Structure formats: structure tokens, C-alpha cells
Amino acid sequence: MNGDRTPAIDNRLEVSAGGLRLANPVMPASGCFGPELADVARLGPLGAVVTKTVFRGVRSGNPAHRLAEVASGMLNSVGIPSLGVHRFRREILPSYRRLGAPVIVSIGGLSVQDYWDVAEELADEEFAAFEVNVSCPNLEHNGLEIGSTPRELERVTRGVRERAGGRPVIVKLTPNVSSIGLIARAAEAAGADLLTVANTYLGMSVDLPDRRATLGSTTGGLSGPSVKPLVMRLVWQTVREVGIPVIACGGACTAEDVAEYLVVGAVAVQVGTANFTQPTTMSEIVAALPATLDRLGARTVSDLVGTLVSA
Numbered sequence: 001m002n003g004d005r006t007p008a009i010d011n012r013l014e015v016s017a018g019g020l021r022l023a024n025p026v027m028p029a030s031g032c033f034g035p036e037l038a039d040v041a042r043l044g045p046l047g048a049v050v051t052k053t054v055f056r057g058v059r060s061g062n063p064a065h066r067l068a069e070v071a072s073g074m075l076n077s078v079g080i081p082s083l084g085v086h087r088f089r090r091e092i093l094p095s096y097r098r099l100g101a102p103v104i105v106s107i108g109g110l111s112v113q114d115y116w117d118v119a120e121e122l123a124d125e126e127f128a129a130f131e132v133n134v135s136c137p138n139l140e141h142n143g144l145e146i147g148s149t150p151r152e153l154e155r156v157t158r159g160v161r162e163r164a165g166g167r168p169v170i171v172k173l174t175p176n177v178s179s180i181g182l183i184a185r186a187a188e189a190a191g192a193d194l195l196t197v198a199n200t201y202l203g204m205s206v207d208l209p210d211r212r213a214t215l216g217s218t219t220g221g222l223s224g225p226s227v228k229p230l231v232m233r234l235v236w237q238t239v240r241e242v243g244i245p246v247i248a249c250g251g252a253c254t255a256e257d258v259a260e261y262l263v264v265g266a267v268a269v270q271v272g273t274a275n276f277t278q279p280t281t282m283s284e285i286v287a288a289l290p291a292t293l294d295r296l297g298a299r300t301v302s303d304l305v306g307t308l309v310s311a
């Protein structure tokens with residue numbers, strides 16, 4: 001543990017939603033923060049920590065280049081390398097637990113059965129919740145993202161729910177759909193306790209002198225400040241479509257960004273790309289939140305949730 005991790009828990013920041021109890025509404029987005037960064041980042045109390053997505057077997061990820069900087073954002077095609085669920089259990093999960101915040105384990109799969117197997121393998125471990133990353137290609141359905149088809153999403157969610165050992169199941173939606181409401185309702189109907197909105201937007205960029213795609217796998221996922229207004233709309237819409245709590249994820253960098261997401265109805269916010277540019281971002285947001293609440297005339301975080309004034 002880091003000696004700087006001393007700030008007292010402020011009960012104005014507490015969140016209780018969908019079976020999760022969090023000291024504050026801030027947590028890392030999956031794949032954007034690992035235990036190895038905890039000391040560098042002078043990690044204060046976080047609401048939770050979310051692991052990088054774990055798959056059933058070993059995956060090596062996509063060809064280089066895997067990251068590209070674009071205007072106010074980042075394109076990535078990491079392809080989620082994974083050591084597989086057995087090594088995750090033995091070697092990786094314990095290091096997340098040592099961070100002292102509730103651990104949310106992100107699981108992925110290349111088929112519906114993959115998700116079920118990973119959930120089953122981890123069911124006896126100690127952690128707070130599953131986050132189901134449904135932005136993975138379904139190799140049984142032409143490589144379409146599992147989360148873009150309500151039927152497949154429902155099968156994944158229902159099966160993970162059955163194997164979750166009573167823990168909350170969070171489904172992390174893909175933004176690459178024409179109706180987020182349809183997909184969100186499918187996840188809720190299949191037993192999701194919370195939703196995370198959203199994973200990255202599909203995109204690409206070109207290296208002009210070479211006339212090649214910048215990323216080794218041609219397309220990738222866009223994240224960072226440029227996606228915040230897009231995700232804001234998705235969160236706002238999702239909250240109106242479902243009765244379960246929503247965690248926002250997209251472009252958050254400051255306490256004001258977190259407050260905006262709370263106002264449109266999110267109960268908590270994940271921080272992704274901002275951790276790469278400034279590893280202390282999450283701790284700085286948590287430290288700034290009480291003053292942000294004061295400025296907005298709110299006593300607690302919950303006082304802000306869903307308070308958007310309609311036009």
C-alpha cells in the first residue's frame with residue numbers, strides 16, 4: 001500500500017447502487033489502470049478498481065501499432081491481451097485486491113460459452129462484482145460485437161448472472177449500436193444489476209505520408225475527451241430507458257466532468273484515457289469533488305444524480 005493513500009473517507013461522496021457500496025463515485029475504466037501504477041499515481045481512496053478484461057484462454061492481442069493519438073482523444077486496438085483466467089486468478093486478482101478498494105472483475109469472451117466459463121471459474125474468488133465486456137467479437141456470429149445483438153447479449157448476461165454467486169453483474173455496453181435503449185433493456189431483462197455506458201467508439205486514422213492505417217489492425221476504439229458529449233447523450237438516454245443504475249464511462253478528466261455525468265443520471269463514473277496522460281487524475285478528481293458539490297449547492301453526490309433541468 002502507498003503511504004500517501006491517507007485521505008479520510010468523505011461520506012458526502014458515498015454511493016450505494018445496484019448492490020454496490022462505494023466510498024466515492026470514481027473508478028478506473030477497464031484496461032486503463034493496473035495495480036503497477038498505484039504507487040506512481042499516489043492513489044487515494046477510489047470507489048472501486050476495475051480489472052483489465054480477462055478471457056478464458058491466453059490471448060496475445062493485436063499487431064502493432066496499437067495506439068494512436070488523435071484530436072482530443074486516442075485510438076486503440078490493443079485487442080485485449082490476456083494471460084487467461086487461471087493465471088488471472090493466481091497472479092493478477094490478488095494484486096488488485098491489495099489496492100484496498102472493491103474489485104470489479106471485467107470478463108470477456110469470443111463466444112457466449114466463454115463468458116459463462118470465465119464467470120464460473122472465478123465464482124469462488126473474493127471480489128465485489130463482475131463487469132461484462134460485451135464489445136468482444138463473437139466468433140460464432142461473423143465477429144460481430146456480442147453486445148450489438150440483443151439476443152446474444154441476453155444469453156451472455158443471463159448465464160453470467162446464474163454463475164455470479166449473488167454478486168452484482170454490471171454489463172458494459174458498446175456505443176456502436178443504433179439503439180442503445182434496445183440493448184440496455186435487453187441487458188436489464190436478462191438480469192443485469194447495473195450498466196456501464198460505454199466502451200470505445202469504432203474509428204480509424206491514416207498516416208498520410210505512408211497512406212497506411214495508423215493502427216496495425218486498421219480500425220480501433222476512440223476514447224478520451226472527444227467522446228464525452230457522445231457518451232453523455234448515451235448515458236442520458238439509457239437512464240430514461242431502464243430502471244437499473246448506470247455508470248458513465250467516456251472522456252472524464254475532471255470533477256466537473258464527473259458532476260455532469262451525475263446530473264444526467266449516472267451514479268458513478270469511470271476514468272480511462274485520462275490515466276494515460278496523467279496517472280494522478282482519479283485521485284485529483286476525488287479530492288476536488290467536495291468543493292465541486294459545494295459550488296453546485298449539493299450536499300452529497302446523490303443530491304446531483306439525475307437533476308438535469310429539462311428544456
Ligand SMILES: Cc1cc2nc3c(=O)[nH]c(=O)nc-3n(C[C@H](O)[C@H](O)[C@H](O)COP(=O)(O)O)c2cc1C
Pocket residue numbers: 029030031032052053074076078080106133172198199200222223224225227249250251252270271272273274
Ligand atoms: C488502452 C485501452 C485499453 C482498454 N482496455 C479495455 C479492456 O480491457 N476492457 C474494456 O472493457 N474496455 C477497455 N478499454 C475501454 C475503456 O475501459 C473505456 O471504456 C474507454 O476508453 C472510454 O473511456 P475514456 O474515454 O475515459 O477512456 C480500453 C481503452 C483503452 C484506451
